[in-house]
Amino acid sequence: MNARTVVVVGHGMVGHRFVESLRRLDTDDAWKIVVLAEENRPAYDRVALSSYVGDASAEDLTLDEHSDPLVELHLDEPVTAVDLAARTVRTAKGRDVAYDELVVATGSVPFVPPVPGRDLDNVFVYRTLEDLDGLRAAAEKAVSTAGAGRRAGVVVGGGLLGLEAANALRQLGLSPHVVEMAPRLMPVQVDEGGGALLARLVSELGLRVHTGVSTSSIAKDHRGGLTVTLSDGTELDASVVVFSAGIRPADSLAREVGLEVGERGGVLVDERCRTSDEHVWAIGEVAAVKGRTYGLVAPGYAMAEVVAERLTGGDGRFTEADLSTKLKLLGVDVASFGDAHAATAGALEVTLNDPVAGTYSKLVVSDDAQTLLGGILVGDASNYETLRGFLGEKLPGDPMSLIAPAGDGAVGVGIDALPDGAQICSCNAVTKGALVAAIASGEATTVPQLKACTRAGTTCGSCVPTLGKVLASCGVEVSKALCEHFSQSRAELYEIVMATGLQTFSEIIGQYGTGRGCDICKPAVASMLATLAGGHVLDGESAVLQDTNDHFLANMQRNGTYSVVPRLPGGEVTPEGLIAIGSVAKDFGLYTKITGGQRIDMFGARVDDLPKIWQRLVDAGFESGHAYGKSLRTVKSCVGTDWCRYGVQDSVGLAVALELRYRGLRSPHKLKSGVSGCARECAEARSKDFGIIATETGWNLYLGGNGGFTPRHAELIASDLDTTTLVRTIDRFLMFYIRTADRLQRTAPWIEALEGGIDHLRDVIMEDSLGICASLDEQMARHVEGYADEWAAVLADPDKLERFTSFVNAPGTPDPTIEFVDHLGRRVPAGMKDGQPTDLAALGLGGVPITDGARIPMGAPA
Amino acid sequence: MTAQADVRQHPSGSTDGAESKDPQPTPATPAAPPSGTGWTAVCPLAKLQPERGVCALVDGEPVAVFRTHDDRLFALHNVDPFSRASVLSRGIVGDLGGTAVVASPLHKQHFALESGVALEDSDVVVATYPVRVVDGTVEVGSP
Ligand SMILES: Cc1cc2nc3c(=O)[nH]c(=O)nc-3n(C[C@H](O)[C@H](O)[C@H](O)COP(=O)(O)OP(=O)(O)OC[C@H]3O[C@@H](n4cnc5c(N)ncnc54)[C@H](O)[C@@H]3O)c2cc1C
Ligand code: SF4
Ligand code: FES
Numbered sequence A: 001m002n003a004r005t006v007v008v009v010g011h012g013m014v015g016h017r018f019v020e021s022l023r024r025l026d027t028d029d030a031w032k033i034v035v036l037a038e039e040n041r042p043a044y045d046r047v048a049l050s051s052y053v054g055d056a057s058a059e060d061l062t063l064d065e066h067s068d069p070l071v072e073l074h075l076d077e078p079v080t081a082v083d084l085a086a087r088t089v090r091t092a093k094g095r096d097v098a099y100d101e102l103v104v105a106t107g108s109v110p111f112v113p114p115v116p117g118r119d120l121d122n123v124f125v126y127r128t129l130e131d132l133d134g135l136r137a138a139a140e141k142a143v144s145t146a147g148a149g150r151r152a153g154v155v156v157g158g159g160l161l162g163l164e165a166a167n168a169l170r171q172l173g174l175s176p177h178v179v180e181m182a183p184r185l186m187p188v189q190v191d192e193g194g195g196a197l198l199a200r201l202v203s204e205l206g207l208r209v210h211t212g213v214s215t216s217s218i219a220k221d222h223r224g225g226l227t228v229t230l231s232d233g234t235e236l237d238a239s240v241v242v243f244s245a246g247i248r249p250a251d252s253l254a255r256e257v258g259l260e261v262g263e264r265g266g267v268l269v270d271e272r273c274r275t276s277d278e279h280v281w282a283i284g285e286v287a288a289v290k291g292r293t294y295g296l297v298a299p300g301y302a303m304a305e306v307v308a309e310r311l312t313g314g315d316g317r318f319t320e321a322d323l324s325t326k327l328k329l330l331g332v333d334v335a336s337f338g339d340a341h342a343a344t345a346g347a348l349e350v351t352l353n354d355p356v357a358g359t360y361s362k363l364v365v366s367d368d369a370q371t372l373l374g375g376i377l378v379g380d381a382s383n384y385e386t387l388r389g390f391l392g393e394k395l396p397g398d399p400m401s402l403i404a405p406a407g408d409g410a411v412g413v414g415i416d417a418l419p420d421g422a423q424i425c426s427c428n429a430v431t432k433g434a435l436v437a438a439i440a441s442g443e444a445t446t447v448p449q450l451k452a453c454t455r456a457g458t459t460c461g462s463c464v465p466t467l468g469k470v471l472a473s474c475g476v477e478v479s480k481a482l483c484e485h486f487s488q489s490r491a492e493l494y495e496i497v498m499a500t501g502l503q504t505f506s507e508i509i510g511q512y513g514t515g516r517g518c519d520i521c522k523p524a525v526a527s528m529l530a531t532l533a534g535g536h537v538l539d540g541e542s543a544v545l546q547d548t549n550d551h552f553l554a555n556m557q558r559n560g561t562y563s564v565v566p567r568l569p570g571g572e573v574t575p576e577g578l579i580a581i582g583s584v585a586k587d588f589g590l591y592t593k594i595t596g597g598q599r600i601d602m603f604g605a606r607v608d609d610l611p612k613i614w615q616r617l618v619d620a621g622f623e624s625g626h627a628y629g630k631s632l633r634t635v636k637s638c639v640g641t642d643w644c645r646y647g648v649q650d651s652v653g654l655a656v657a658l659e660l661r662y663r664g665l666r667s668p669h670k671l672k673s674g675v676s677g678c679a680r681e682c683a684e685a686r687s688k689d690f691g692i693i694a695t696e697t698g699w700n701l702y703l704g705g706n707g708g709f710t711p712r713h714a715e716l717i718a719s720d721l722d723t724t725t726l727v728r729t730i731d732r733f734l735m736f737y738i739r740t741a742d743r744l745q746r747t748a749p750w751i752e753a754l755e756g757g758i759d760h761l762r763d764v765i766m767e768d769s770l771g772i773c774a775s776l777d778e779q780m781a782r783h784v785e786g787y788a789d790e791w792a793a794v795l796a797d798p799d800k801l802e803r804f805t806s807f808v809n810a811p812g813t814p815d816p817t818i819e820f821v822d823h824l825g826r827r828v829p830a831g832m833k834d835g836q837p838t839d840l841a842a843l844g845l846g847g848v849p850i851t852d853g854a855r856i857p858m859g860a861p862a
Numbered sequence B: 001m002t003a004q005a006d007v008r009q010h011p012s013g014s015t016d017g018a019e020s021k022d023p024q025p026t027p028a029t030p031a032a033p034p035s036g037t038g039w040t041a042v043c044p045l046a047k048l049q050p051e052r053g054v055c056a057l058v059d060g061e062p063v064a065v066f067r068t069h070d071d072r073l074f075a076l077h078n079v080d081p082f083s084r085a086s087v088l089s090r091g092i093v094g095d096l097g098g099t100a101v102v103a104s105p106l107h108k109q110h111f112a113l114e115s116g117v118a119l120e121d122s123d124v125v126v127a128t129y130p131v132r133v134v135d136g137t138v139e140v141g142s143p
Helices: A013-025 A046-052 A129-144 A160-171 A192-204 A252-256 A297-311 A384-389 A399-403 A432-440 A447-454 A464-473 A490-500 A505-512 A521-532 A548-552 A575-588 A607-619 A651-662 A723-740 A747-753 A757-766 A773-786 A790-795
Strands: A004-009 A031-036 A071-074 A079-083 A088-091 A096-098 A101-104 A108-110 A123-125 A152-156 A175-180 A208-211 A215-220 A226-230 A235-238 A240-243 A247-249 A267-269 A280-282 A287-289 A334-338 A348-354 A359-365 A372-378 A423-425 A562-564 A591-594 A600-605 A632-637 A671-676 A690-694 A699-703 A715-721 A820-823 A826-829 B039-044 B052-058 B061-067 B073-077 B092-096 B099-103 B110-112 B131-134 B137-141
Touching (some): A004 A013, A004 A096, A013 A031, A013 A297, A046 A129, A046 A160, A079 A252, A129 A160, A129 A240, A152 A160, A152 A235, A160 A240, A160 A715, A175 A226, A192 A208, A192 A334, A192 A348, A192 A359, A226 A240, A287 A297, A334 A384, A348 A399, A359 A399, A372 A384, A384 A464, A423 A432, A423 A464, A432 A447, A432 A464, A447 A464, A490 A521, A490 A723, A505 A521, A521 A773, A521 B092, A562 A607, A575 A607, A591 A826, A600 A607, A600 A826, A632 A651, A651 A723, A690 A723, A699 A723, A715 A757, A723 A747, A723 A757, A723 A773, A747 A757, B039 B052
Parallel strands (some): A004 A031, A004 A101, A101 A280, A123 A240, A152 A175, A152 A240, A175 A208, A267 A287, A632 A671, A671 A690
Antiparallel strands (some): A079 A088, A088 A096, A215 A226, A226 A235, A334 A372, A359 A372, A562 A600, A690 A699, A699 A715, A820 A826, B039 B137, B061 B073, B092 B099
């Protein structure tokens, strides 16, 4: 088929969505798509831009690639001119590209008011990843030369983005000032009452707010910093300045070629999103639909859909847009939706202002108080998603009761009450009806599946908690029962064991379960008992509950032999220690390998040899590394200030201390940690369950990372902590996880499943919102105090030693089923697995062992 | 509508170490223990901890001997037919749907203690042996 060409100018969020929509609708492959993009990277999630200073990498933010032969993407090649008559565009590389239809999706440019000094170094805007890279570099430089005091940063503009930028500065280690011309922050979204509370809440977060003033000038000071002078004469010393004073449509190209533009800028389009030239369309922030521009992504997506439909013979129309917004700023809830300022004739306002609780809620309703028109929520926006669903709909109750705090005769708003037409995800225009349909058809039974099949929740993510509620309201409930013997979830069972103080599995299953237990509930309960009752894992009845790894205090490998890992706290080992490990491996014929967690694994140990091996290791000063347990594994570290010229803190010292503190701690799944001595992050701490990165003034703590099947980056929970606060926070995190996670649920999915996610976690462990911190602290203190090396205890106990034998009736007889072979210098179990060995010849290595020179020493088994 | 999580299905990553990421091997036919007469002493009954197994050498074959909570004794060939490793005695003993089972410590398939049949695949059977207690000593007989 002879494809026609559509050229897309701009590969931002909306350009990207347009390409996806057109490819989806163009089932005949009638269109070839050529995208010309100014930025040097493919489209990314600009809405989540701020997370880039936190825990997201550029890759995390990148939107799905269009892997499609009909899509050509040219990066770093902006369009510089358009010839409407010839239907060609010219790019900055001097190329001419012909089009049948042209889609302008150039977005916006930040507006920088004409303040003297706005061109100085260290003055930034906040729109692209490049902007943030520059800002980060400047902030890091400022922080590293700050000495004792904290350096400040000034954000010009106190709107939604300004506050995001201020938070970013804070995360980068600067003290942020926010300068807003209007008398309150977020003037577009909130009213006076909400603005006053908002100012108070963000001040508590350390932001300094200057409202009702403008910025007069920026000048260099004599120390290489900047002085920002405000209209009231205030002078602020700052290391960086960020302009976030609004945006202007990037419509210069359109203006040059004479396309009509809106009164307040933007390429004028009709509701089909067509410009004054019939072959040119405009979508996203650059488009002025009937004169009005939209600075949000949802309307842009809707426009992309309209044009994609039009190009494939449909009759899409852009009608109205949901302008709801929610501040994604750490810890402060602000939401504004619908007619927040009560501009509708006759609209009534119902306001609830609770300065003590720090909440402000306002609903705007129709003159008969029946229909919800809009609202503002500050301090607590937990009802936002549901309330937004009622926009334009009849309210299920008296408006006041909807915003009244729970217990005050509040009815709250249940998902059930929402009409099917209610929009749950405004970013992607997904209604409750569409979600319910996906659930009813069986397509989706989990939140990730709902996201995949409806796109809901895939943009700003604010609706994700509501997706879970919709699932629940449809009766989809994943059984949390631990196994057939316990109807309780692991967390419920933990509560029970903690509250009752029961100390044996028999009592617990007798009173709270059925049957005799199995390989799921037994180790799970054993792990709970280990963190509650303490004691040795092989004591009494506890021994029969353990998985084989815990039962033999070693990791079973595929041929029934075990691997042995002594603890090397922080990855530190002395030459004597290395020699001891080496000689043990040699004497017992063990294959040795360095693990990812900076220790040494010895493979191929027979059950009978484990005590002898450990006797040697314990004598050499080693202790169990718990590599066999669902427990703390390692705290990896870089060399930090000891050796590294970049180090700002003693990462090794902290890693060793943390590993010693949490060693032996049994948990729902394995736990890993890492400590890096500076922001270069050589210890890969952010891929750990709890990762710590040194800053000039303390430690940044990241929680919920992991490698493995689904790699995750840990999220920042707090910055610049002193060591005491850091350790206390980790203590509580671990204990809270141990108490409430599901069996085999690692920290990342656990945090994700917490209602309120990382923010909730922060409230619980840093603000003590559940009032359990004292108990968490006490439980950790007991663990630290009660720690004893499991292997030393076994060696000292003849009863426990007895089980380390291949045959009870023939002690000392080695298991004849265990055989090893030499495979290219590696000692491996006999009987190759499928897919082995790697064909070295194919790699051009011609069968030469990978290890060069001396072969790995392999003594005969002792 | 209720999506019941299948609690018997061990999700990925359920066991640690390399074994959990290994592909599940296809089971081999269980090694047939040699037939003979007579009984082999295993250990004093008192040494056999309830709900845990031991491994004994019987006519040159590794045999797993289990004692359940109600003091019944069972003996199965020790080789796990799925992984071909001699490990069944080191599995966790319990019950599933009322059947007393041992779970293979490698890939967690369950074998009925009484019949040796794998609950996950009834075509896979581990050989069973007679067990008795004589003068406080556990003995395993030829199958
Ligand atoms: C920090 C931040 C937070 C935000 N938070 C939210 C939020 O919470 N909710 C929300 O709805 N919206 C939010 N937004 C706004 C949202 O990001 C935008 O509405 C959305 O990105 C607009 O998409 P777009 O494709 O129209 O423009 P853009 O994403 O800006 O893409 C336009 C692209 O076109 C390129 N371009 C420009 N000129 C040319 C040319 N001549 N040739 C080729 N390419 C060109 C640009 O380089 C750019 O890559 C936020 C924005 C920022 C900056
Ligand atoms: S993280 Fe920093 S301190 Fe640690 S090794 Fe790397 S550069 Fe050095
Ligand atoms: S509302 Fe933004 S992703 Fe759903």
